[in-house]
Amino acid sequence: MMESQSGDAVEPTVLLVGTFDTKAVELASIRAAIERLDGSVITLDASVGGRSVEGAADIPADVVARAAGLTLAELGALERGTAVSAMQKGVEAKTLDLFERGQAHGVLCAAGAGAHLVAPAFQRLPLGVPKLIVTPLASGARVFEPFVGIRDVAIMHSVADIAGVNAVTEKIYAQAAGYIVGAVRAMAGVEGESPNGKPTVAVSMNGNTTAGVTEVRERMTELEFVAFHANGAGGRAMESLVAEGEFSAVLDYTTTELCGHEVGGLMDPGPDRMEGAGKAGLPQVLVPGCLDLITCGRPEEAEREFPGRVYYPHNPELTLVRLTADEMFRLGEVFARKANAARGPTAICVPMGGFSAPDRKGGLFWDPEADGAFVDALQAKLTGNVQLHLVDAHINEPSFVDVVVDSLRAMIARHTTAVAREGGVVNVNR
Template structure:
């Protein structure tokens, strides 16, 4: 049997947890109540805080019994992540909390697969929720009042939340399975290339295009880890520039990690590796004074990567592609890697591009399944899109 997990800190939110669970059961849901509190609870739940804390890699003592609440909250978040990873009966999950509870519960929710219903009723839900949601699909629901006992408004909010999670679990979305899903990465300066690829592929594939702004790449890789896409055309790897050079739209150090973990068919390229993103000109770090910049708009400033930086970027990407056991094809468009990197364009720099290609070629270890190709084309040439699509079809249908 699959259950709706109702999660909170029973030491401070026991009354609200009990009411929420009762509302879900009244709506037809089958509930498991989970305590993630760091102190002695006032309410007995189905799964105790001690049980969750024991899932911490360093043991329950790391979570419970200390005097530092901040450390306890952080440790319980780690324990809750590991606890959820071992549960196979979760139909959906709903949490309630203030600052500490929201931090703990969403830490676990973020590790669950995309598409599994997740609602967090929180006192923080009307502010900046990016640290709690990140690239997951958590629904943040404002509690409106603080959670310090039930009142006429909190009863309504919790009742609504109960109805929402019960409906989400009872009526899962029907997803057409006739076409496998593909992840593609795109930036404004690689739009012609990726748009053309989608046109070639959409008859046979469900094409999911991600804006390469840091969160876009991470979302695509989370889908890969969750088994929700069957392959990747990672044409725009620009997030690596911001990671290595201090830009504002960075990847994480785990970029390409999902490809290595899953072995999915992968076609990649060097789209927009000619640029690092900053906000308005005054936000550019002082160490970059005198560099070549392009004002994309009043709020976005692009900086051209140098040959030395391109070589560093190429080595970084190449080392990670070497860890990918599945089929890999990586394409070098020798006539330019973005709409700005074209003859007459603001970032046209054949020497920098050559340094990038040479570093990649020197680092990537070719195998029967991992191959690189130099193409005498610009990345936005129609023939480049055709080559990328042909490369993907080759490894997806060997």
């Protein structure tokens, strides 16, 4: 049993989203499967065709269209791409509304192309709300991004099309019902606080910086670290959860995604990376981890896009490309601008012995002049409220970790003092 906002006990309820104009039979079968497991269901019709099937869904297409400011007739008259965008907004509005009222506890979508329409709404729901998409599109060369974004979405490959109730699809529908009912039940008892009461700190990491980050974690046992993979999606997820207040500090050890945005390659986190903690006034330590490189695809792709560079094969699919002194000067300016804008205590620790695994004395990317250009820009642009530590060690060396650990403790202490002075409450339990 779950508590609604009014305090009444309610059954775990699944919001089932699909296109009832073409898949009413299939969605009815899924609804029945959920109900056989004693789950409650609310259905929502995301059809864009502009007709509402009477009684097919609890939230019919015309109500969804109206949430996007359109009548069903207006929706039906739109060109398909525009209609999809409009309905997407309607599905999002109705979905968020249901969750804010506590009337649904998990979401399930079974669809073909409709999965693309529904996924953005699911991605708006908080972490920990079960979100399952069942679709034949989850296969082959299709990519995860449009389905999961930066959220804990689960996607199940339906093998066959969502068409009919037969010996194959029955197994798909029954599994989907079991997955979502099981997850909704399981989450009813989860609080989402730090399980051990320690302050929770976000940390950015990748294969190149794992050694250093692991050493930080082992030394700072007073904190609980949540690690995000610095691959574009990971950094965006971290920024998003920082903005939602999930963390009490940020250790941005692997800021290479800034290069992905400023220079290129596969790991662009968008323009807002390394800004969330500063905006939220959280204590933070910034490290130029892998800021000497961008990550590209196969060797031939890397050479086509960035000719005449030094390349480092990370694995057969990913090639690291060394950045130049000019690029690193520019990154230093960006780094300084973002650090200067921070409202909370901020320190930058720079490992002068190299920013990544190949960037070390004797390594393929070792280029003190280029790394020095980054430092020059920092020193030219940083304002007084940001601490800068230039450390004569490699990013994964214990003597560099020493400085990071001290800085993070100092920034957290400074933040605690500042909050106490302002009469605020220090939230050490998140």
